[in-house]
Amino acid sequence: MRNLVIEPTSKTPKVILNADLGIFEISGRSIPEDSIGFYRKVLDWLDEYSKGPLPETVFKFHLEYFNTSSSKVLLDIFRRLERLHKAGHKVVIRWLYDADDEDMAETGQDYQALLDVPFELVPV
Amino acid sequence: MTYSYYKNMQINNIIFVYQGEVTADLVSSILQMIENKLEGEGEDKKVKKRVFNVMVECLQNVYHHLDALPPTDPNNPVKDKTALLMIGREEKDYFIITGNHVLNDRIPEVKARLDRINRATKEELKQLYQEILTGGEFSEKGTAGLGMIDIARKSGQKLGYDFHPVNDKYSFFSLEARVSRIPDKG
Numbered sequence: 001m002r003n004l005v006i007e008p009t010s011k012t013p014k015v016i017l018n019a020d021l022g023i024f025e026i027s028g029r030s031i032p033e034d035s036i037g038f039y040r041k042v043l044d045w046l047d048e049y050s051k052g053p054l055p056e057t058v059f060k061f062h063l064e065y066f067n068t069s070s071s072k073v074l075l076d077i078f079r080r081l082e083r084l085h086k087a088g089h090k091v092v093i094r095w096l097y098d099a100d101d102e103d104m105a106e107t108g109q110d111y112q113a114l115l116d117v118p119f120e121l122v123p124v
Numbered sequence: 125m126t127y128s129y130y131k132n133m134q135i136n137n138i139i140f141v142y143q144g145e146v147t148a149d150l151v152s153s154i155l156q157m158i159e160n161k162l163e164g165e166g167e168d169k170k171v172k173k174r175v176f177n178v179m180v181e182c183l184q185n186v187y188h189h190l191d192a193l194p195p196t197d198p199n200n201p202v203k204d205k206t207a208l209l210m211i212g213r214e215e216k217d218y219f220i221i222t223g224n225h226v227l228n229d230r231i232p233e234v235k236a237r238l239d240r241i242n243r244a245t246k247e248e249l250k251q252l253y254q255e256i257l258t259g260g261e262f263s264e265k266g267t268a269g270l271g272m273i274d275i276a277r278k279s280g281q282k283l284g285y286d287f288h289p290v291n292d293k294y295s296f297f298s299l300e301a302r303v304s305r306i307p308d309k310g
Contacts (some may be wrong), residue, residue, distance in 0.1 A: 010152060010155075011152060018208060030226050031155075031180050031184075033148050033151070033184055033187060033188070065173065065177060065180070067177075067181060067184060067271075068181060068270040068271045068273075068274045069184070069271075071257060071270065071274075072257060072270070075258070076255060092277065100169065101173065102170070102174065103170075103172070103174065103177075103278070110250070110253070110254060113167060113254075114254060114257075114258060
């Protein structure tokens with residue numbers, strides 16, 4: 001399938017979704033006014049990917065900031081990965097955060113508690 | 125005249141003020157500018173992040189809610205999407221103040237929501253956040269009050285607010301969020 005690469009802006013994150021190389025990453029800041037609009041492509045890509053996923057999907061999130069409108073869409077992304085996991089595929093969500101960023105660590109823990117999918121908190 | 129504006133801002137510890145139409149581009153520019161300012165002045169990293177986060181939510185909240193006003197209404201005191209945005213820095217706190225017109229009909233709902241947030245403990249705010257995150261449907265704009273809760277969580281202090289009556293149909297709503305400059309507070 002086609003790869004999805006979105007370059008970062010001051011309000012939106014860098015997105016790399018590459019099924020050939022097994023790279024799944026969203027990083028940077030995510031503070032768009034219209035998060036649903038921005039992430040629609042990502043959600044569509046994941047729906048397509050879910051039809052024939054790799055044996056293992058390790059999805060990395062390394063966000064500096066995100067707004068509440070992104071927080072809901074992030075949950076939608078996690079839910080798709082959770083579904084993939086429940087369908088018997090190997091899935092890991094890796095939540096990277098700056099080691100001194102307690103708020104981002106806590107946000108990761110919040111998501112972890114809401115989901116039934118391997119969710120690793122990784123200080124960097 | 126100019127000097128009195130200057131003095132007033134200085135006395136009130138205001139580092140930024142804007143009155144006028146609020147667009148997405150303007151919000152971006154303000155965020156960028158304040159971020160550079162915080163960066164340049166060597167503010168603590170954690171404090172900087174919290175201020176930025178609260179600022180994003182406050183400004184985007186105003187931006188989204190200005191749309192709710194019917195512009196053709198003859199009672200509408202503002203024909204365009206104007207608002208007030210203010211950022212200040214005191215010895216102990218940063219404060220972010222926004223002001224915009226709201227329909228009087230909406231006041232009880234907004235007030236109830238803010239009172240509920242202000243009464244909640246840290247743990248209750250977390251639960252409330254998760255409930256809304258996993259429950260209610262979000263629109264392209266609204267986040268069902270998630271923004272306010274996030275502001276309260278990042279702020280760690282009570283939200284200040286006021287509804288100033290303008291006419292039979294409208295009031296001027298102001299919201300004040302504070303972020304402590306002491307990194308481990310909040």
